[in-house]
Amino acid sequence: MTPRRSTKQVSFGNERTGVVRMGGGLPDASGVATGTAPVSVQTMTAGYTHDIDGCIAEINRYHKAGADVVRVAVPEKKDTEALKEILRQTRVPIVADVHFHFQRALEAVEAGVHKIRLNPGNIQDREQVNAVIDACKQARIPIRVGVNEGSIIERKDKLKRMRELGAVFSDRKHGYLLAIMIAKLEEYLDIFHERGFDDICISAKSMDAAVVIDAYTEIAARFPYPLHLGVTHAGPRETGCIRSVAALGTLLSNGVGDTIRISYASDHLHEVEDGLELLYSLGLRTRAGAELIACPTCGRIQVDLFTLVQDVRKLLAEKITVPMKVAVMGCVVNGPGEAEGADVAVFAGDRRGIIYVQGEKVANVPEEQILERLLGECLAFQGKVQRGEVKLGEKRVQIIPPDPIGELGSGWEKIAAGGTGRIAPLTVKGR
Numbered sequence: 001m002t003p004r005r006s007t008k009q010v011s012f013g014n015e016r017t018g019v020v021r022m023g024g025g026l027p028d029a030s031g032v033a034t035g036t037a038p039v040s041v042q043t044m045t046a047g048y049t050h051d052i053d054g055c056i057a058e059i060n061r062y063h064k065a066g067a068d069v070v071r072v073a074v075p076e077k078k079d080t081e082a083l084k085e086i087l088r089q090t091r092v093p094i095v096a097d098v099h100f101h102f103q104r105a106l107e108a109v110e111a112g113v114h115k116i117r118l119n120p121g122n123i124q125d126r127e128q129v130n131a132v133i134d135a136c137k138q139a140r141i142p143i144r145v146g147v148n149e150g151s152i153i154e155r156k157d158k159l160k161r162m163r164e165l166g167a168v169f170s171d172r173k174h175g176y177l178l179a180i181m182i183a184k185l186e187e188y189l190d191i192f193h194e195r196g197f198d199d200i201c202i203s204a205k206s207m208d209a210a211v212v213i214d215a216y217t218e219i220a221a222r223f224p225y226p227l228h229l230g231v232t233h234a235g236p237r238e239t240g241c242i243r244s245v246a247a248l249g250t251l252l253s254n255g256v257g258d259t260i261r262i263s264y265a266s267d268h269l270h271e272v273e274d275g276l277e278l279l280y281s282l283g284l285r286t287r288a289g290a291e292l293i294a295c296p297t298c299g300r301i302q303v304d305l306f307t308l309v310q311d312v313r314k315l316l317a318e319k320i321t322v323p324m325k326v327a328v329m330g331c332v333v334n335g336p337g338e339a340e341g342a343d344v345a346v347f348a349g350d351r352r353g354i355i356y357v358q359g360e361k362v363a364n365v366p367e368e369q370i371l372e373r374l375l376g377e378c379l380a381f382q383g384k385v386q387r388g389e390v391k392l393g394e395k396r397v398q399i400i401p402p403d404p405i406g407e408l409g410s411g412w413e414k415i416a417a418g419g420t421g422r423i424a425p426l427t428v429k430g431r
C-alpha cells in the first residue's frame with residue numbers, strides 16, 4: 001500500500017450530522033498542516049427527493065448501514081423545496097446533486113444542504129457558476145466538481161477535440177476521453193480559482209475501470225484537491241462490484257482517493273456495505289462489527305455450509321458491533337489453519353460443528369444447533385470484550401484439530417478407516 005496522497009482538506013456537516021472531512025495533509029488557509037481524514041463512504045438515494053418521507057427513509061437506511069455521506073438529486077424546484085424537511089429528519093451530511101439548472105444549487109444552499117455537486121458538462125455559463133461559487137462561499141460549504149464521461153463531451157466539436165487531445169494520451173485506452181476530462185476540469189477549475197474558491201473536491205467517473213484508474217491517477221498528479229472515486233454506470237451488483245473494486249481498489253492501494261461511491265443498478269444499501277468492506281479489506285478504515293471468514297467448501301464438506309454462512313453473516317451484521325473475527329469452516333482438514341487468529345470459530349464435519357472461542361473448544365453440537373450456539377458464543381465474547389475481560393485477536397490456546405477419525409472426522413483418513421458408511425448423502429442448497 002502506498003501512503004495516502006496529501007491534499008487540501010474539505011470538511012462539511014455540523015454538530016447534528018457529524019462533520020465529515022475529506023483528504024488532508026497539506027496546510028490549511030492559516031498555514032496549519034491538516035491530518036489526513038479516513039476515506040469516507042457515500043451513496044445516493046434512488047427515489048425522488050420530493051417524496052419527502054421516502055427520501056428520509058432511504059437516507060436513514062443508508063446512514064444506519066454506515067454511509068458517511070448521502071447524495072440526493074435535485075432536478076426540480078419541488079426537490080430543493082423538500083430539502084429543509086429532509087435535513088431536519090436526517091443525521092448525516094447531505095449533498096445536493098445539481099444538473100442543468102444553477103438555480104437548484106442556489107435553492108439547495110439556501111435550504112442548508114451540506115455540499116453541492118456540479119457537473120461541468122451541464123452548467124457551463126460562467127456567471128451561473130460564479131453565482132453558485134459565491135453562495136457556497138458564503139454558506140462555507142464545499143463543491144464537488146464531477147466530470148462524467150457521459151456528459152463532458154461537447155457534441156459540436158467532439159471529433160476535433162478528440163483528435164487534438166487524444167494525441168496527449170495516445171498510449172492509453174480511450175486516451176482522448178482521458179484528455180477531455182482533464183482539459184474540462186482545468187477549464188472549469190479556472191473559474192473557481194479566479195473567484196478565490198478552493199473548497200473543492202473532484203471526481204472523474206467512467207464506466208471503464210481502466211479509464212477510471214488512468215483519469216484519477218493523472219488528476220491526482222495535477223490538482224491538490226481531495227478525490228471522490230467512482231465507476232459510473234457499473235451495472236448490477238454482480239458485475240458492478242468487480243468493476244468498482246478493480247478500479248477503486250487499485251487507486252486506493254496507490255494512495256489515491258479520499259471518498260468513494262460504489263454505484264450499482266441494485267439496492268443502494270449494497271453500495272454502502274461493499275464500499276465499507278473494500279476499505280476494511282485495504283486497512284483504510286477500522287472495521288465496525290464482525291469480520292466473517294468462511295471456506296469456499298470442497299468435496300470434504302458434510303454440512304450445508306453455504307446456508308450456514310449466509311445465516312451467520314446476517315446475524316453478525318445485526319447483533320455484533322465489536323470487530324471480532326468469526327470463522328465458519330467446512331472441515332477440520334484445513335479449517336484450523338485457515339481460521340488462525342479468529343476469535344470465534346466453528347469447524348464442521350459429519351453433520352456437527354465444533355466451536356472454539358479464542359482457541360478454546362467450547363462446544364460440539366449437531367448441525368441444526370450450530371447457528372444458535374455460534375451466535376451465543378459471539379454475543380458472550382462481545383460482552384467480555386466490552387467489559388474489558390478479553391482482548392480481540394488474542395489467541396490464548398492453540399487450536400488443535402480434532403482427531404479426523406474420531407470426534408468430527410472427515411477426509412481421507414476417515415475414508416481409509418472405512419468410516420464413511422454412516423455419512424448420509426447431503427443436499428446443499430445452491431449447488
Ligand code: SF4
Nearest residue numbers: 295297298330331335
Ligand atoms: S475448510 Fe475443509 S471443506 Fe472447507 S474448503 Fe477447506 S478443506 Fe474444503
